[in-house]
Amino acid sequence: MKKLLASLLVFSSLTCAGCFFQTEKHEDTRFMMDTIVTITTTGDSQKDLTDATNDALQLFQTIANQTDPYTAQGPEDLYAVNQSAGKGPHKASPYLMDILSKVQPMGNRDLDLTLGPVIQVWNAHKEAKTVPSQEEVAQALAKTGPEKYTLDTAANTVTLAPGAQLDLGAVAKGYAVEQTADLLSRDKRIKTALINAGGNIKVLGTKDDGSPWKIGIQDPRNPQKILGTLAVKDGTAIATSGDYQRYYEVDGKRYHHILDPQTGWPAWHARSVTVVTHSAFWADYYSTLLFVLPEDKAMALVEKDPNLEMLYVDLEGKTYVSSGLKDIYTPEK
Amino acid sequence: MRKNDFWLILVLLVLAAGSWFLFRSDSTARDKVLVVRKDQQVLQRIELKKVTSETKLIVPVEHGEMVIAYDREGGRVLSSPCPDQVCVHQGKITRSGQTIACVPEKVLVTITTAAKENDHDAILR
Numbered sequence: 001m002k003k004l005l006a007s008l009l010v011f012s013s014l015t016c017a018g019c020f021f022q023t024e025k026h027e028d029t030r031f032m033m034d035t036i037v038t039i040t041t042t043g044d045s046q047k048d049l050t051d052a053t054n055d056a057l058q059l060f061q062t063i064a065n066q067t068d069p070y071t072a073q074g075p076e077d078l079y080a081v082n083q084s085a086g087k088g089p090h091k092a093s094p095y096l097m098d099i100l101s102k103v104q105p106m107g108n109r110d111l112d113l114t115l116g117p118v119i120q121v122w123n124a125h126k127e128a129k130t131v132p133s134q135e136e137v138a139q140a141l142a143k144t145g146p147e148k149y150t151l152d153t154a155a156n157t158v159t160l161a162p163g164a165q166l167d168l169g170a171v172a173k174g175y176a177v178e179q180t181a182d183l184l185s186r187d188k189r190i191k192t193a194l195i196n197a198g199g200n201i202k203v204l205g206t207k208d209d210g211s212p213w214k215i216g217i218q219d220p221r222n223p224q225k226i227l228g229t230l231a232v233k234d235g236t237a238i239a240t241s242g243d244y245q246r247y248y249e250v251d252g253k254r255y256h257h258i259l260d261p262q263t264g265w266p267a268w269h270a271r272s273v274t275v276v277t278h279s280a281f282w283a284d285y286y287s288t289l290l291f292v293l294p295e296d297k298a299m300a301l302v303e304k305d306p307n308l309e310m311l312y313v314d315l316e317g318k319t320y321v322s323s324g325l326k327d328i329y330t331p332e333k
Numbered sequence: 334m335r336k337n338d339f340w341l342i343l344v345l346l347v348l349a350a351g352s353w354f355l356f357r358s359d360s361t362a363r364d365k366v367l368v369v370r371k372d373q374q375v376l377q378r379i380e381l382k383k384v385t386s387e388t389k390l391i392v393p394v395e396h397g398e399m400v401i402a403y404d405r406e407g408g409r410v411l412s413s414p415c416p417d418q419v420c421v422h423q424g425k426i427t428r429s430g431q432t433i434a435c436v437p438e439k440v441l442v443t444i445t446t447a448a449k450e451n452d453h454d455a456i457l458r
Contacts, residue, residue: 029370029373029441030372030373031372031436031439034436035436036432036434036436036441038455040454040455126416126417127416194454194455196455196457198458199457199458201455201457203454207454213454213455214452214453214454215453215454215455215456215457216452216453216455216456216457217456217457218456218457218458223423223424223458224423224424224425224426224427224428224431226453226456229452229453238457239457240457240458245419245458246417246419248417274457
């Protein structure tokens with residue numbers, strides 16, 4: 001009888017351990033930054049996961065406000081900074097300042113945060129379903145260029161040239177994902193987290209079964225299909241820029257939202273570019289930048305940098321994969 | 334085999350059978366559910382296997398009305414007052430994990446199953 005009781009005790013303690021230490025999963029989806037933001041977390045308690053996710057989403061919203069070019073937010077946020085163009089230095093909010101001071105030293109003319117005036121032209125034509133004239137685009141383009149803004153990092157001010165307008169659409173989502181990931185990675189309540197914000201993903205932690213995170217990449221011409229799957233590990237960031245996310249068509253030609261800063265017109269080299277690296281901010285930055293380049297130039301740039309990997313789908317639908325992705329990317333059959 | 338061993342085995346068998354039934358009843362969890370959310374609120378959860386013919390759901394949104402149609406296989410956005418019509422162009426979703434998002438109207442249409450049978454942790458769109 002003793003044996004039986006002992007066995008039952010062992011059995012019940014084992015099964016109960018399974019109940020108590022079962023990993024909880026939590027998912028929250030919100031509309032922010034003109035896109036869908038989903039944070040999926042795992043940990044020991046639903047309450048902890050809910051609280052941690054709320055903290056993370058609150059941070060995301062703060063960054064969204066500070067980088068919103070369309071709606072007035074705080075006096076130091078992007079909308080207010082843009083209103084100050086031509087009026088001397090204007091104090092900028094911390095996240096806004098941080099983004100600008102990360103991008104400016106890169107000095108790359110293929111990614112320009114001053115495209116605001118050109119974007120305004122395209123937005124107006126998108127609503128009217130018309131195409132702007134060459135002259136209209138050229139006039140707006142004359143107001144752009146990295147030299148149109150200067151930063152004073154000691155005083156936290158931005159000075160915009162007359163007519164200049166900043167638009168951080170190329171990097172803001174990635175930046176918010178990275179900041180959110182940073183917050184969650186320091187949060188002891190979280191075992192794993194996946195942050196997904198409109199084409200920007202970062203994964204944190206290792207799944208219970210030890211398997212890699214599987215991230216599907218959408219076929220740029222068929223939203224119901226997957227082009228292939230990336231198997232990635234803790235700390236990986238992935239971003240996709242595509243001509244299928246925001247566009248309109250006039251006479252069968254696709255006018256999408258990713259503009260070539262050199263011409264002010266949509267870049268017509270790729271259907272989509274996916275970048276894999278460690279930071280969601282740089283993944284967003286490079287996916288936008290590489291999208292405006294032809295495949296050979298984009299691939300040459302990627303292969304020079306050991307921290308950067310890329311999947312490039314050209315306008316004919318041909319897929320190019322950088323050397324570091326060959327082992328972790330599986331095309332869909 | 335002693336008498337106690339017999340009882341132990343019997344108890345274990347009963348427990349195993351019990352848990353098998355418990356998890357078996359979960360098999361209905363594989364049935365697809367169409368979830369319609371507006372902003373953060375779940376407006377409708379529709380068990381697709383119970384749908385007999387294509388049905389329309391009208392969702393009041395900021396700029397008017399969005400019409401969602403669903404049948405046993407899945408759902409699609411028939412019309413939406415949003416400017417870009419991305420949600421309408423996306424067509425029909427039929428598999429678990431697929432989503433139609435209308436960002437301007439803050440509507441999310443998703444197919445889920447309680448037992449998530451997705452191959453992917455996330456899809457980059």
